[in-house]
Amino acid sequence: MATTSRTLTHREWITLPETQDAIEEVVNGEVHVLPPNRRVVHARVVQRLASLLDRQLDEATTQIFSSVFGLVIRRDPLTCRVPDLAVFRKATLVEEDGFIVSPPELAIEVLSPGNTRPDREEKLRDYESIGIPEVWLLSPEARSVEVLQLEDKRLVTTGISNQGILHPRHFPEVSVDIASVRPK
DSSP states (O other): OEEOSSOOOHHHHHTSOOOSSOEEEEETTEEEEEOOOOSHHHHHHHHHHHHHHHHHSOTTTEEEEOSSSOEEEEETTEEEEOOSEEEEEGGGOOEETTEEOSOOSEEEEEOOTTOOHHHHHHHHHHHHHTTOSEEEEEETTTTEEEEEEEETTEEEEEEEESSSEEOOTTOTTOOEEHHHHSOO
């Protein structure tokens, strides 16, 4: 993962031109260019999940974003993450300067072989800091899903499974069969 050599402020960052071919996160003011997900399995899992969620959620009240938006964690030091998928209630969705500054109800990360444990833990602490109530970590390699939920301002693992049905805490009407999103 490539990083910038200097720390950016929020104002500097929002005036940068958009990149067409790269996904970038900013962590503590440093731009991190994320490597492309070269493996098609990652794209398939994200696409399946987005499709499943889209069919079950009310488009009038919810918004699903996938890997093409910035979720501002904090302005100083600037940190902006890019979850693979995020589900928001439209009533609480806040956008400023073209970026989302409110927490989603559900964030989903599809893990890649290049995701290190320290990077993953740092991202989870960022999600925790803005109060995301639920995060799913899908591992195509392990063929499992780890569900983390916010309890006492901390994201804690409430389950790890490679089979069964998931129901997001804030969208109990949604059913996601783990087998339907696993790589085939």
